[in-house]
Amino acid sequence: MMFSIYEGLLDMIALFLSVLSGTPSLASRETFYPPLNHTTFITNTSLGTYGGVYHAPTDQASPIREEQNYNYCTMPHPRGDTYSLPPPVADHSVNARLVYLEYLQRHQRRTPYNILPGGENQEYNCDNIHPHLYAAPAAQGTPPATVYGQAYFDPSNPFLISYVNGSCQYPQLTIGGLLDGYQHGRDLRAVYGDQLGLIPDSPDARVWFRSSSSALTQGSAGGVLRGVFPEHTGPIPLHQQAASVDTVDRGFPCSAQNTLLATIQSTPVWNEHLTVTEPLRTRLSTMFNATASWTSTVDHFADNFQARLCNGYDLPCRRQNESDCVTPDQANEIFRAGDWEWNYWWRTNPHAMRYIQLVEGLFIGEIVRKFEAVQQGQSDLVYSHNFVHDGDIGPILGALGIKSLRWPGMASNVAFEIWETSDSQFYARVLYSGSAIETIYGTLDWIPLSALIDILQPFIPDDIISMCRSS
Incomplete structure (x- = not known):
């Protein structure tokens, strides 16, 4: 699952050129494929967000x-x-x-x-959305009251001091x-x-x-399917x-997942990324009273910063000193480190194939069986x-x-289109x-269905129960 040495050299050359020229001017699709095979991607502040967008309005x-x-x-x-048709269909060389x-x-x-361990300096408010919580009989019967969950906080609750106020x-x-x-x-619908x-x-x-x-995926389904x-x-x-046995969102029991993840996160390459991010992780840990569970990866800080910016909020400040705030440069480094970690977990670590088998292999098997039925x-x-999670899309x-x-x-999103x-x-x-994925096999814009099945087949475990028990 490692990139070839040749591909790695190309990535390093591209990164070196971007350093010389400052923040790179990137075409849209380039922003999906940064040079993630070296930790200099994390530390190179001139890269900024590498063309990524991390802002969205609050209530629109x-x-x-x-x-x-x-x-x-x-x-x-x-x-x-x-949207564009597959090239052979678009140029009429194939009728499909x-x-x-x-x-x-x-x-x-x-x-x-x-939520930051030291508490949040801003309120989060969700009064403008109602998460409905009710059950109804499958057959005819008395309809339920359409109740919804309205979060609130009592100011006398002593735990609020280290949490976040608001209605979410x-x-x-x-x-x-x-x-x-x-x-x-x-x-x-349009496409x-x-x-x-x-x-x-x-x-x-x-x-x-x-x-x-x-509830996140269920609520999303309601919105998308209305459209x-x-x-x-x-x-x-x-x-x-x-x-408890779901094949998505790590639902089924599998102790080998954590055992293998510990191995992945103890390699020299992983430790190098910890070394280069150590100053920032230590600084943020001090600002927000974060423990080791927050700083062993950048996941927790990245999630907090992303959710703020993507809903119209500011980056956080220390609750005890609101002039001590996370800077955009610090957030960007966290985001770049998060990208590096995801690429390492699911693409470039030497155990990636087995890790994908353990985490997502059963779901991949379900997808492949649908392809075979077609x-x-x-x-x-x-x-x-x-409707699933980042931990399903990544693998x-x-x-x-x-x-x-x-x-x-x-x-x-990943759209698997099958054409006859x-x-x-x-x-x-x-x-x-929205665009044909670029892979180590080339751009998957028009390949035999059997070839796609061959790409995915090795990630389907033969005996997941035995694999999960082994460690």
């Missing part, structure tokens, strides 16, 4: 950007005005039609998982995230319904929707596996949509051999956040 949908840059707050996705879409996406933007749960979908979801769904005629006008037996057991089916009334089934003419589905992109992997942002030619041959195209 994210602005539609002409450029399709890496946008952590709301990743690009297939849109009617930017789209017969199946497998779509995966992370949930839309949200509040943070990780952490994490929860924000109104901006919900509005982004509506637009996401409308855009999918795969209006333009390509694949998605039916209303959900029927040809469509399948799945989420994790998280996909704007005229539909009535409930839509959103399939979920039991949380290939064999045994599928009744034309559209399957999965799938790793399995596809993405050229370099930045942290999959909010609503990051006039002579009954099946071809696949894989779009990552």
Whole structure:
């Protein structure tokens, strides 16, 4: 799973040139594929966000950007005005039609998982969104009251001093995230319904929707599917596996995952990245009373900063001294280090294949079986949509051999398109956040479906129970 030496040299040369020229001027797709194979990517302050976007409004949908840059707050996705047909179909060298879409996406933007240990200096308010919490009988019966969860905090609660005031749960979908979801769904309708005629006008037996057991993915599904089916009334089934054995979001028990992760995070390469980030991690740890669980990776700080900026809030300040604040340069270094860590976990560490097998192999197997059913003419589905997490998108992109992997942002998405030619041959195209994915196998813009299955097949474990018990 390591990049070749040649590819690594090219990345280092590109990075060296960018240092000479200052902050690089990047084309949209370049921002998805930074040179992540060396820790100088983390420490080179001239790179800034490497063309990435980390800002979005508080209570509005994210602005539609002409450029399709890496946008952590709301990743690009297939849109009617930017979507293009596969090259052989577009130039009429092949007569083919789209017969199946497998779509995966992370949930839309949200509040943070990780509240600063020293407490937050700003309130978070979620009064403008209602997370509904109710059950209804499947058959006819008395309908329930449509209750929703309204977070509040009693000022007499002594734990508030080291927490955050406001009206949000952490994490929860924000109104901006919900509005982004509506637009996401409308855009999918424009491409795969209006333009390509694949998605039916209303959900029927040809469509399948799945989420994790998280309220984040369920709430995102409600927003996106409203956009996909704007005229539909009535409930839509959103399939979920039991949380304790779920094949997404690390639902099933597997002690070998943590054992292998500890091995991955003890290599000389990983330790080098800890060394170069140590001054900043120590500084932030002092500012916010963070313990070792916060500083063993940059995940916690990155999550907190991303969720703030992506919902219109400022970077945090120390609660005891509000003139002592995180600077944009410090946040950018955390974001670059986060990208480096994700690339190492799922692409370049020497145990990446086995780690993907342990974490995401069962879900990859489910996807491949759907592809095989289409290939064999045994599928009744034309559209399957999965609402999952960054921890699911990352390993799938790793399995596809993405050229370099930045942290999959909010609503990051993978579209597996299956096309059937006039002579009954099946071809696949894989779009990552709206554009053909660039991988170690080339750009996956038009390959035999069997070749895509061959790429993914090695990541499907033969005996996951035995693998999980081994350590």
